[in-house]
Amino acid sequence: MNRHVQFVKNLNRFRLVTFDITDTLLRFRKPPGVQYANTAASMGVKNLDPNKIQNLFREEFKNMTKRYPIYGRNSNEITWQNWWMLLVDNIFKRVDDKLSQTQIRSISERLFEQYRSNECYVHIEGNVELLKMIRDVTKYVGVISNSDPGLERVLSSMNIRHKFDFVYTSYDLGVEKPHCGAFLKPLEKYNVHASEALHIGNLYEKDYIGARNAGWSSLLITKSVDETQKAKPTHVYSSLREMHNALQTIDIEW
Known part of the structure; x- marks a missing residue:
C-alpha cells in the first residue's frame, strides 16, 4: 500500500x-544542570558543578511542586513566573552559599528568559x-x-x-x-x-x-x-x- x-x-x-x-x-539543547552552570559562568559565577545543579534541580522541582502545585496556579502567594524564579534561587543558594541575593536573582532572570526562547530547545x-x-x-x-x-x-x-x-x-x-x-x-x-x-x-x-x-x-x-x-x-x-x-x-x- x-x-x-x-x-x-x-x-x-x-x-x-x-x-x-x-x-x-522538542527537547532541551542541554540538560538543565549544564545550562544553569553555563549561564552562571557567563555572568561571572564560574566553576559550578553541573551534576550537582542537576541533582538539586530535581530535588527543588519536587519541593516546589509539592508546595505550590501546578506552578502556583491556585496560590495567592506566587505567580508562575515567581515560581520559576524561586526554584532557581533555591538551587543556587544550595550550590554556593557565598553568592549574593543580587547575583542569584540576576542569574534567575537570565535563565527565565532563556527558557522562554529558542536558546534552550531543539526540534x-x-x-x-x-x-x-x-x-x-x-x-x-x-x-x-x-x-x-x-x-x-x-x-x-x-x-x-x-x-x-x-x-x-x-x-x-x-x-x-x-x-x-x-x-x-x-x-x-x-x-x-x-x-x-x-x-x-x-x-x-x-x-x-x-x-x-x-x-x-x-x-x-x-x-x-x-x-x-x-x-x-x-x-x-x-x-x-x-x-x-x-x-x-x-x-x-x-
Whole structure:
C-alpha cells in the first residue's frame, strides 16, 4: 500500500490529534544542570558543578511542586513566573552559599528568559514533517502539556506555534495529566468525541494511560524498556521518526 494511503488509513478516524511537547516534539539543547552552570559562568559565577545543579534541580522541582502545585496556579502567594524564579534561587543558594541575593536573582532572570526562547530547545527530528502530514489528515491539532503559560513563547520562538489550533497547559486547565480533565477541555471546545481523539506523548502514565483512561487513543514515544513492554506493541516507538514510519507502513489497531 502507498505510504500516504496507509498514513491516512491509520489516522482518518481522528478529528483531533494532540501532542505533548518536551521529549515529544522538542527537547532541551542541554540538560538543565549544564545550562544553569553555563549561564552562571557567563555572568561571572564560574566553576559550578553541573551534576550537582542537576541533582538539586530535581530535588527543588519536587519541593516546589509539592508546595505550590501546578506552578502556583491556585496560590495567592506566587505567580508562575515567581515560581520559576524561586526554584532557581533555591538551587543556587544550595550550590554556593557565598553568592549574593543580587547575583542569584540576576542569574534567575537570565535563565527565565532563556527558557522562554529558542536558546534552550531543539526540534526532534521529523517533527515539522509529521505535523504537516497530520494537519492534512485531521481537523484539529493541538498541545496538552504539563507546563506553564510560557510554553506559548517557546513554541513561537521555535516557529511551530502556528501549526496548532490550541495550546493547553496544566496551568490553563487547572489539572495535570494524567487527570482526565486535562483531556476533556479540547473535546468540549471542538465538539469532538473521545473516540475521535488521539494523543501522542513520551510518558507512559501521564500521556499514554492518561489519554486512554479518558477514552482517547494514544501513542507512546519512549526508549524505556519497562514502559515499552507495558504498552501495546503497535502503540509504542523509540523515536518520533520510528512512529511516523509505522503510521505509513503498518495497520495500527487502536
